[in-house]
Amino acid sequence: MRLLIVEDEKRLALSLAKGLTAEGYAVDVVHDGTEGLHRASEGAYDLVILDIMLPGMNGYRVCAALRAAGHDVPILMLTAKDGEYDEAEGLDTGADDYLTKPFSYVVLVARVKALLRRRGPAGGASPVHTVGDLKVDTAARRVFLAEDEITLTTKEFSVLEQLVMRAGEVVSKSDILEHVWDFAYDGDPNIVEVYISTLRRKLGPALIKTVRGAGYRLEARP
Numbered sequence: 001m002r003l004l005i006v007e008d009e010k011r012l013a014l015s016l017a018k019g020l021t022a023e024g025y026a027v028d029v030v031h032d033g034t035e036g037l038h039r040a041s042e043g044a045y046d047l048v049i050l051d052i053m054l055p056g057m058n059g060y061r062v063c064a065a066l067r068a069a070g071h072d073v074p075i076l077m078l079t080a081k082d083g084e085y086d087e088a089e090g091l092d093t094g095a096d097d098y099l100t101k102p103f104s105y106v107v108l109v110a111r112v113k114a115l116l117r118r119r120g121p122a123g124g125a126s127p128v129h130t131v132g133d134l135k136v137d138t139a140a141r142r143v144f145l146a147e148d149e150i151t152l153t154t155k156e157f158s159v160l161e162q163l164v165m166r167a168g169e170v171v172s173k174s175d176i177l178e179h180v181w182d183f184a185y186d187g188d189p190n191i192v193e194v195y196i197s198t199l200r201r202k203l204g205p206a207l208i209k210t211v212r213g214a215g216y217r218l219e220a221r222p
Contacts, residue, residue: 001046001116001161002026002179006036006062007078008054016049019105020112024141024154026180033057037065044178045073047115049108050095052079060093067094074115078103113139129164132220134207136164143203150202155180159195163208163218172215 003020007013008031017027028043030036034056040048048066052059063075077095096118097111117139129136135144138161143150152160158180163171173192181191196216200208209217 001158002028002044003047003049003112004036004040004043004045005029005049006031006033006040006054006059007049007051008032009051016105016108020109022154023109024158026158026178031055033059033062037062040066040073041069041071047074047076047112049076049078049112052077063095064093074118076108076111076115129167131164131167131207131218134164134203134218134220136160138165145203152199152202156195156198156202159192160199160203160218163216167218170211170215170217175215 001024003025005013005016005020005027007016007029010031013029013031017029020027028039028045030039033054036048036050036054037057040062050059050062054062057065059077059079063077066073066075074096075094076097076099078099078101080101096115099108099111129138133146137143141157143152143157143160159176162176162179173189176192177189196208196210207218207220209219211217
């Protein structure tokens with residue numbers, strides 16, 4: 001899943017990004033409200049972590065503008081302020097949750113996971129996806145093939161997650177790059193092929209089909 005952090009405290013933003021990347025998310029970071037609104041409007045994000053006190057445009061205005069434009073991405077607001085009025089204002093503009101600085105990183109991760117679960121795939125569908133003998137639990141981040149649990153690295157799971165969420169459809173290499181790596185990734189796009197090859201080795205070669213010139217499709221083994 002892909003997250004956007006809009007936070008002008010650069011050390012905090014980068015620390016959060018590092019931690020959330022280790023949790024298996026692709027994370028983009030911007031440091032002002034105007035750029036945050038642009039990025040959130042244009043990018044396919046699963047959640048936005050939005051500071052209130054931002055240069056250019058404050059978090060309230062960013063949140064209100066996203067909701068007015070019809071974007072329903074979950075928004076977790078952060079602020080150094082404390083008080084019922086600030087929380088009410090944030091939620092009134094369309095934020096889904098609110099966290100006051102200083103906060104525990106463990107609490108932030110729990111809030112992020114809760115918001116993502118609440119939104120859920122296809123508006124609240126089960127987080128367990130079954131394709132033939134393959135079962136993927138995107139909430140618990142566990143993978144089973146028949147009765148055997150398969151151990152995957154964080155990136156391997158994230159690539160598989162993109163395929164299983166759209167099982168039967170063709171998922172392009174650029175879609176996988178966009179959701180599993182961040183927008184700043186400028187390495188070899190063939191890195192996707194490396195992970196697909198590893199997944200085939202662990203899950204069997206028949207599950208992931210290559211569609212020439214289009215991408216990859218996850219389908220049940222014959």
